[in-house]
Amino acid sequence: MANSRRRPARGTRPAGARRPAPARPAEPGPVLELDVERIAHGGVAVARHEGRVVFVADAIPGERVRAQVTDAGHDRFWRAETVEVLDASPDRREHVWAEASVDRAPEDRAGGAEFGHIVLRRQRELKADVLRDALARMGGIEREVDVRGVDPALAPGVDPESGTGWRTRVRLHVGAEGAVGPYAARSHRIVPVASLPLAVAEIESIAPLGADRGTADADVGATAIDLVAPSTGAAELVIRTAGDRRPEHPPTIVERVGERSFTLDRGGFWQVHRGAAATLTRAVQAAVDPGRFDPDAENQDLYGGVGLLAAAVGDRFGPSTRITTVEADARATEHAGANLADWIGARAVTDRVDRYLDRLAGAADASTRGLRGATVVLDPPRAGAGRAVVERLTELRPAQVVYVACDPVALARDVATFRATGYEIEALDAFDLFPNTHHVEAVARFAAIV
Structure with a gap:
């Protein structure tokens, strides 16, 4: 799949790389009660407050939620995060990734599973x-x-009911203090996690999710850790450092x-x-x-x-x-x-x-x-x-x-x-x-x- 915002050329895209996200505002906005109307492109739902569109995360059409405004800097719309579900949809379920659940503070929710609170049938609808x-x-x-x-x-090993266990490429980030984890949703803040439920089992088994590994990597200038599980051969962990350049003859993997x-480069698309x-x-x-x-x-x-x-x-x-x-x-x-x-x-x-x-x-x-x-x-x-x-x-x-x-x-x-x-x-x-x-x-x- 791979010319404005261009997806990196095949063969160069970092494993698990995600698009840049805006930083959260320094001061939170008001908390609103919202009736959620429909879904929008990008994984957020649409509600209205006093005539203004509010794009609200972690909600399902038909629900009534309390949501914290996180971006009120636009005349025509605001952005908000669900903090409490007042009237839940029958399609709401326990989030497949505990670290991304609405039970967590919005700034601490792991990103990359924005539909994980919705049953799979409804996600597809x-x-x-x-x-x-x-x-x-x-x-x-x-x-x-x-x-x-x-x-x-x-797709052997993928759970067809929960939609977990499918990712063969994951990128974790390493903070200045050695913390390892994904970015929080819609931010570049690293959040620690104890699990990677969307990842295949081979990646979960080698993922360095503990603080000790992060500290060790920080000592050698690590900025990210790529986890790759090809369909042939063992899963691999690759430590990325600032200024990394692709070697003339990068390691290859074989997909079946x-x-x-x-055959493709290990870091290729x-x-x-x-x-x-x-x-x-x-x-x-x-x-x-x-x-x-x-x-x-x-x-x-x-x-x-x-x-x-x-x-x-x-x-x-x-x-x-x-x-x-x-x-x-x-x-x-x-x-x-x-x-x-x-x-x-x-x-x-x-x-x-x-x-x-x-x-x-x-x-x-x-x-x-x-x-x-x-x-x-x-x-x-x-x-x-x-x-x-x-x-x-x-x-x-x-x-x-x-x-x-x-x-x-x-x-x-x-x-x-x-x-x-x-x-x-x-x-x-x-x-x-x-x-x-x-x-x-x-x-x-x-x-x-x-």
């Missing part, structure tokens, strides 16, 4: 609501969508998806959920319309990383399939070339997608096909492909585009651009690859309007 709303408001289409869980057969293996890579492989294979697929066309895998989705296409349509995977990170591209060596027609290109498409457009003329007849798999960063990339891509007139999206709003913006350039969405599936968080993955197919 809320994610579908956000996706549906974004498509309607920004994409201009009304479409029903269901968010499906990962097939348990693809079905019968196929993928890979899907975080234990069953996500296999889920997306199946989803992309199902999304490609075989009636439009031409194995001899200039098929493309854009933002291709180490070749996961190019391999999905090749495995469905055969080893003679022509496909080019394009990725900005040279190390990831190097791995992609090796990972796709089974295909006679596969190649891996190191390039920015926008520049690559510009060159394709410049080379296309009346004597060439461009991308006509081609299938394009597009797996952009969280910010989406963006108008420039979508417009250039559709100018090249591929037969179909299969778009893998990790942000519903970014997807919806790109849907609008596809539609404005003559492509309509034909199919859409959504998957809960991030249980107990607000994130959702979608796979859409676009084709030219005839």
Whole structure:
């Protein structure tokens, strides 16, 4: 999945890295009683106070809560944290991560599990609501969508009822005094925790959650600890220090998806959920319309990383399939070339997608096909492909585009651009690859309007 706020290039994204969050205000605001109306993008709920929108964390639509205002610096909206649930939703449960529970003071709640207080079925309904709303408001289409869980057969060890035990990458932070832990929700304050329930068992078993380990690491300048549990081999703990640079030949790991293996840098991008890579492989294979697929066309895998989705296409349509995977990170591209060596027609290109498409457009003329007849798999960063990339891509007139999206709003913006350039969405599936968080993955197919 990986150009405004750009998700780091595949192969360079720190394991478990999260987007920067604003610091909490120095002085707390008033405590309000709020009736929660609906869910908003980003994992917060929406309420109103005296005509002003209040975005409130740790609440569920239909509840009445007491909430502490934490940011009143905007004319049109405030932000708040639930401190007491007065009228609970029937979908509220004991939080899967005790250290993130509403029972804790807001500043001490661990971040990264903002839906952990909601039963899994309702989480998926809320994610579908956000996706549906974004498509309607920004994409201009009304479409029903269901968010499906990962097939348990693809994710051994993951609890399908609680949505725990799935994270194969976790980043813990190390404070100046040696404290080790995640950041508190919506802040850069480190909070100590005794557990990591979203993580796979292999990570929990090696996570240095005690203060003694933190002090030792602080003595050698540690700033973070990355925990990585590949599907083959042992879980690893990597201490990060200020000014770390990627070595010329970084350590590699091997991930297994079905019968196929993928080599990548240990710190490189890979899907975080234990069953996500296999889920997306199946989803992309199902999304490609075989009636439009031409194995001899200039098929493309854009933002291709180490070749996961190019391999999905090749495995469905055969080893003679022509496909080019394009990725900005040279190390990831190097791995992609090796990972796709089974295909006679596969190649891996190191390039920015926008520049690559510009060159394709410049080379296309009346004597060439461009991308006509081609299938394009597009797996952009969280910010989406963006108008420039979508417009250039559709100018090249591929037969179909299969778009893998990790942000519903970014997807919806790109849907609008596809539609404005003559492509309509034909199919859409959504998957809960991030249980107990607000994130959702979608796979859409676009084709030219005839």
